[in-house]
Amino acid sequence: MSKDVLVINERVQGENPDLTFELIGKAKEIAGILGGSVGVVVIGDLSGTEAFGAADRIYTVEHDALTSGYSSQVWEEAVLAVVESVQPKLILFGTGTIGIDLAGSIAKRVGGPIASYVIDLAVEGDDVVATSQLYGGKLLAESVLEGDTVVASVIAGSFPSEAGKSGGSPEVVSVSAPSSLGSLSLIPGSVKEPDKTGVDITTSDLLVSVGRGVGSQANIEMLQELADAFKVPLSASRPVIDQGWLPKPHQVGKSGKKVKPKVYLAFGISGAPEHLEGMRSSEMIIACNTDPKAPIFEVAHYGTTLDLFDLVPEILEKLEA
Amino acid sequence: MKVRRIEKGGALKIVVGMRQLADLVEELEVADSGVDIDRDFVKFVSNEWDEAALEEALLIKEAVGGEVVVIALDEPDVDQTLYSAIAKGADRAVKIVGVEEGWTPTRLRAQLLSKWLKSEGDWDAFLTGVQAADDLDGQLAGLIGATLGVPHAAVVSKAEPEGSSLRITQELGGGTLSESVATGKVVLGIQAGRQAPRYAPITRIRQAMSTSTIETFDAQEIDLGPGPKVRKIYPPQSKGQATMLDGDPVEVAEKIVELIRAKGLVR
Ligand SMILES: Cc1cc2nc3c(=O)[nH]c(=O)nc-3n(C[C@H](O)[C@H](O)[C@H](O)COP(=O)(O)OP(=O)(O)OC[C@H]3O[C@@H](n4cnc5c(N)ncnc54)[C@H](O)[C@@H]3O)c2cc1C
Ligand SMILES: Nc1ncnc2c1ncn2[C@@H]1O[C@H](COP(=O)(O)O)[C@@H](O)[C@H]1O
Numbered sequence: 062m063s064k065d066v067l068v069i070n071e072r073v074q075g076e077n078p079d080l081t082f083e084l085i086g087k088a089k090e091i092a093g094i095l096g097g098s099v100g101v102v103v104i105g106d107l108s109g110t111e112a113f114g115a116a117d118r119i120y121t122v123e124h125d126a127l128t129s130g131y132s133s134q135v136w137e138e139a140v141l142a143v144v145e146s147v148q149p150k151l152i153l154f155g156t157g158t159i160g161i162d163l164a165g166s167i168a169k170r171v172g173g174p175i176a177s178y179v180i181d182l183a184v185e186g187d188d189v190v191a192t193s194q195l196y197g198g199k200l201l202a203e204s205v206l207e208g209d210t211v212v213a214s215v216i217a218g219s220f221p222s223e224a225g226k227s228g229g230s231p232e233v234v235s236v237s238a239p240s241s242l243g244s245l246s247l248i249p250g251s252v253k254e255p256d257k258t259g260v261d262i263t264t265s266d267l268l269v270s271v272g273r274g275v276g277s278q279a280n281i282e283m284l285q286e287l288a289d290a291f292k293v294p295l296s297a298s299r300p301v302i303d304q305g306w307l308p309k310p311h312q313v314g315k316s317g318k319k320v321k322p323k324v325y326l327a328f329g330i331s332g333a334p335e336h337l338e339g340m341r342s343s344e345m346i347i348a349c350n351t352d353p354k355a356p357i358f359e360v361a362h363y364g365t366t367l368d369l370f371d372l373v374p375e376i377l378e379k380l381e382a
Numbered sequence: 383m384k385v386r387r388i389e390k391g392g393a394l395k396i397v398v399g400m401r402q403l404a405d406l407v408e409e410l411e412v413a414d415s416g417v418d419i420d421r422d423f424v425k426f427v428s429n430e431w432d433e434a435a436l437e438e439a440l441l442i443k444e445a446v447g448g449e450v451v452v453i454a455l456d457e458p459d460v461d462q463t464l465y466s467a468i469a470k471g472a473d474r475a476v477k478i479v480g481v482e483e484g485w486t487p488t489r490l491r492a493q494l495l496s497k498w499l500k501s502e503g504d505w506d507a508f509l510t511g512v513q514a515a516d517d518l519d520g521q522l523a524g525l526i527g528a529t530l531g532v533p534h535a536a537v538v539s540k541a542e543p544e545g546s547s548l549r550i551t552q553e554l555g556g557g558t559l560s561e562s563v564a565t566g567k568v569v570l571g572i573q574a575g576r577q578a579p580r581y582a583p584i585t586r587i588r589q590a591m592s593t594s595t596i597e598t599f600d601a602q603e604i605d606l607g608p609g610p611k612v613r614k615i616y617p618p619q620s621k622g623q624a625t626m627l628d629g630d631p632v633e634v635a636e637k638i639v640e641l642i643r644a645k646g647l648v649r
Binding site for chain 2: 073074075078130131132133134137157158159161162163164165166167168169170172173174175176177178191193195196197198199200201202203204205206207208245246247248249250251252253254255256266267291299300303304305309315316317318319323324326331344345347348352354356358359360361362363364365366367371372374375376378379380
């Protein structure tokens with residue numbers, strides 16, 4: 062067993078996610094303590110690997126099944142091939158689709174423990190200690206990961222990405238593709254770019270944003286009125302979109318848009334990590350949530366526990382005055 | 383696999399794994415043990431993503447026929463969830479009994495469900511929520527897939543029947559979608575159904591309670607294997623980030639408008 066740390070680059074196409082660099086930075090720190098090296102696993106699109114200069118090694122797997130699209134099965138087999146050849150101490154995924162998809166199955170297949178939703182990692186003796194978010198960020202769990210190979214999937218924004226960006230010239234190691242890629246039952250198809258039509262919430266200096274706390278589609282009307290009064294778009298958390306109360310382009314977060322307005326007004330949004338991922342770097346966040354323990358108050362600059370149904374009409378009143 | 387499906391005329395047998403969770407809107411206290419929440423006073427509700435999985439399963443059945451079976455571990459108020467699934471259109475409900483109360487690691491959940499799935503045998507797809515709020519040791523879909531040696535996909539927003547296959551749409555983040563086609567048995571973690579979960583009227587739930595029975599399956603001895611050893615659970619140290627705005631709605635509204643005005647965003 063090695064003392065290496067392996068980072069999985071979650072890119073199917075497009076740019077390398079910033080999260081990969083966050084993970085490389087942390088991997089370097091951990092590998093430094095363990096006395097191992099840092100490898101980055103690059104699958105599919107092999108362009109742009111020079112960005113991973115901070116790593117010691119880049120592992121690639123080449124196979125026809127990996128040249129287009131994404132299938133969890135294809136990626137799992139490819140990642141596992143690298144893992145089996147490197148036998149790392151620690152495997153780092155992000156909590157993106159690929160991390161959610163593969164971290165658990167890879168851990169299960171290598172017979173190691175996994176911690177998800179990780180926001181911090183440390184080394185204690187031979188073990189890795191992970192701090193994870195539970196219950197949408199309302200609680201944290203500290204757990205010890207014992208074993209030859211352990212797995213963590215990390216929430217975006219947990220570590221600075223700078224430390225993962227400085228350049229060297231890593232060795233590129235091509236791992237031979239596993240024969241399992243020749244007999245697939247989950248066949249990759251096309252990848253579709255996001256729909257560019259509809260409202261653009263990313264360019265507004267002010268956003269009025271609404272969450273499930275609004276209770277119903279009918280109640281959205283009041284928040285729409287507020288957005289109209291400010292002459293800005295109405296944005297929303299994912300459940301509002303999934304309920305069909307607003308169209309997808311309005312969604313802020315991991316699977317929606319990343320926004321960075323001067324002021325973000327959040328009404329009835331709890332502040333789940335996937336939502337925060339999309340708006341936490343707003344210049345000023347003002348949150349209205351009746352639950353004083355709601356995680357949104359950890360990132361908000363100003364907060365109120367008033368009921369949104371009492372507050373919003375008064376803001377409207379104020380604006381009309 | 384394929385042959386059998388064609389024999390059934392394309393109909394699919396979909397199993398939906400559901401579970402109960404502490405309602406996040408509630409105050410969650412850490413138990414005296416320091417490694418779990420205090421379960422005595424919290425309200426347990428059905429995991430919202432499992433409800434999305436159930437909706438997707440019902441849509442598949444409506445399109446090609448077949449059967450929807452819901453399965454859950456015996457957890458607080460789970461009967462309500464199972465009967466409501468039947469009221470919405472599920473054909474059978476199964477409860478795994480004999481599991482110790484408390485926080486069930488996802489890995490244990492996966493192994494128990496896998497035992498049942500193995501014993502049942504003839505299902506085509508297992509759908510469950512993409513995540514649950516207390517997932518620490520991975521997500522259920524990936525763990526079940528790896529346990530059974532069946533391919534899986536998570537963060538799925540569509541699972542549409544197509545001939546004898548399922549066309550899977552996954553969200554890769556930022557609105558990018560990826561498609562793949564499952565030609566055999568598959569395990570899916572559902573992020574959102576093609577439509578919001580349907581609503582089961584209370585009369586239908588009552589009817590389900592009087593006309594259907596929940597099957598039971600005895601939990602078996604499990605060799606859990608290595609998992610994370612939780613040594614403490616605690617609320618995040620408040621960074622005291624947010625300045626709370628005091629006053630009645632009129633006063634708070636005034637302060638908010640003032641903050642926005644100071645940024646030059648309102649006259
Ligand atoms: C892979 C993945 C991707 C995801 N991507 C996204 C994403 O892009 N964007 C996103 O937002 N989520 C995303 N989610 C979902 C995320 O986990 C949360 O479920 C979601 O953010 C919660 O939305 P919410 O805060 O509106 O709802 P809830 O968590 O239900 O919060 C509602 C809040 O409203 C408050 N409230 C209730 N009534 C009132 C009232 N009258 N006045 C004031 N406050 C009130 C409550 O106290 C509560 O805190 C994703 C999840 C997964 C698994
Ligand atoms: N009385 C109700 N209780 C719970 N959910 C409901 C109720 N009425 C509608 N819903 C659900 O709420 C969502 C939005 O409903 P609607 O705004 O009526 O389209 C849908 O998923 C409905 O099934």
